[in-house]
Amino acid sequence: MTSAASAPGVDGRRQRSERTRQLIIEAYLALLREDPHIPTSARIAERAGYSVRSVFERFPDLLALRIAATDHAFALGNAQAPLRDLDGDRPTRIRSQVQTRAQTCENWLPLWRALNANHGDSAELKARIKLMRTAIMQRLETMYRPELSALDERERRNILIALEALTDFESWARMREDYGLPIEQARVVWIETIDRLLPPTPGA
Amino acid sequence: MSDTPDAPVAADEPPRPNRVDGRRLRSERTRRLIIEAYMALVRETGQMPTALQIAERAGYSVRSVFERFPDLTALRIAVTDYAIAEGRASGVLRDLDADRLTRIKSQVEQRGSGCERWLPLWRVLSADAAHSADLQQRIRMIRQLVVMRMEMMFRPELSAVSDDTRKKIVLALEALLDFESWARMRELYGLSFDEASAVWVKSIDRLLPTASSGP
Numbered sequence: 001m002t003s004a005a006s007a008p009g010v011d012g013r014r015q016r017s018e019r020t021r022q023l024i025i026e027a028y029l030a031l032l033r034e035d036p037h038i039p040t041s042a043r044i045a046e047r048a049g050y051s052v053r054s055v056f057e058r059f060p061d062l063l064a065l066r067i068a069a070t071d072h073a074f075a076l077g078n079a080q081a082p083l084r085d086l087d088g089d090r091p092t093r094i095r096s097q098v099q100t101r102a103q104t105c106e107n108w109l110p111l112w113r114a115l116n117a118n119h120g121d122s123a124e125l126k127a128r129i130k131l132m133r134t135a136i137m138q139r140l141e142t143m144y145r146p147e148l149s150a151l152d153e154r155e156r157r158n159i160l161i162a163l164e165a166l167t168d169f170e171s172w173a174r175m176r177e178d179y180g181l182p183i184e185q186a187r188v189v190w191i192e193t194i195d196r197l198l199p200p201t202p203g204a
Numbered sequence: 205m206s207d208t209p210d211a212p213v214a215a216d217e218p219p220r221p222n223r224v225d226g227r228r229l230r231s232e233r234t235r236r237l238i239i240e241a242y243m244a245l246v247r248e249t250g251q252m253p254t255a256l257q258i259a260e261r262a263g264y265s266v267r268s269v270f271e272r273f274p275d276l277t278a279l280r281i282a283v284t285d286y287a288i289a290e291g292r293a294s295g296v297l298r299d300l301d302a303d304r305l306t307r308i309k310s311q312v313e314q315r316g317s318g319c320e321r322w323l324p325l326w327r328v329l330s331a332d333a334a335h336s337a338d339l340q341q342r343i344r345m346i347r348q349l350v351v352m353r354m355e356m357m358f359r360p361e362l363s364a365v366s367d368d369t370r371k372k373i374v375l376a377l378e379a380l381l382d383f384e385s386w387a388r389m390r391e392l393y394g395l396s397f398d399e400a401s402a403v404w405v406k407s408i409d410r411l412l413p414t415a416s417s418g419p
Contacts, residue, residue, distance in 0.1 A: 036334065117331045133392065155406075161389060162380060162407035171379035178347070179375070192369075193376035197410050 021058045024048045028069045033110045070128045090201045097143045098190045105172035112169045147198045235272045238262045284342045311357045312404045319386035326383045360415035
């Protein structure tokens with residue numbers, strides 16, 4: 001077979017292999033949403049519609065699969081949450097930030113919990129948790145730049161830490177699960193308390 | 205140290221209160237040492253200990269552990285109850301009648317110290333709570349105690365707003381003063397105890413409304 005003839009075949013195989021990989025990751029995430037315990041390779045394979053051998057042909061071990069699933073979720077979460085209303089007034093930016101963050105918490109809370117509860121001693125998983133938290137902080141800093149820019153570095157950091165704690169996954173979970181608030185009411189709690197935490201908007 | 209088995213009581217002997225009391229005291233002491241061993245191991249490793257580890261640390265046999273606790277979940281619940289009692293005893297409400305800043309600082313000092321002391325146990329219990337309704341109930345109780353304390357410490361400010369606003373502020377305070385919020389400041393951001401306390405003091409001050417009257 002000449003190389004010119006084999007290129008489409010190779011591409012097809014690569015695409016199929018990539019699709020299998022993708023389906024295994026999606027099966028893993030679906031199982032985590034249903035049950036916070038780390039799924040076994042047999043359950044993952046069954047859900048994805050492949051053999052256990054196929055799983056381990058794509059991922060050397062379950063930790064590698066967890067890392068790939070985390071990366072996939074992080075990329076998807078970012079794509080679902082573009083920065084909006086950056087030039088809006090203070091209430092618009094707060095509402096926009098809360099809307100996006102609440103949606104992220106609704107979508108990704110089960111995975112976040114599983115990741116935190118089961119990272120064990122994996123430096124790679126811990127690094128990803130840190131990366132996600134850093135991304136959350138950067139988003140907060142970008143959304144509330146007008147209010148934060150007038151502060152010195154320490155004060156800015158302190159408010160960002162408080163905002164992050166307030167809008168943490170588990171803060172959302174408590175409102176929804178423990179206190180039974182509907183999404184809209186939980187959003188209002190965040191909107192009003194972010195407004196209290198933020199310093200005045202310059203020039204407002 | 206080995207476990208001392210309870211001595212049998214002869215059927216024809218009248219009850220001897222002193223001996224019974226002594227046995228009960230020894231048994232209670234064994235129970236407490238097992239609980240303390242569990243807590244010490246969790247603090248050191250951040251992991252749920254095995255029955256063998258607990259027994260070794262307490263200085264008893266594994267059998268002694270299971271003579272006092274039918275299973276490890278029962279032991280975990282006893283540990284939680286012990287921790288709740290100790291936390292309540294050491295977290296006496298102070299400065300209730302003081303000015304706003306003193307009350308905020310007092311609350312942060314107490315809560316920060318509590319997080320330092322109990323975070324490892326909190327993490328182990330929370331991670332495993334899904335398996336036990338009793339553990340879930342105790343986690344809810346701990347959260348309620350934290351909220352009740354905040355409501356008492358900040359009564360002058362919280363009583364000045366509507367019930368709806370008060371609930372929202374309390375929810376925000378609870379999120380802010382959560383165990384993992386403290387843990388992030390200390391572990392992820394590398395803040396000292398005083399720096400982390402300063403973050404909380406300032407944030408609580410921003411979140412709390414102005415009191416209608418009083419100090």
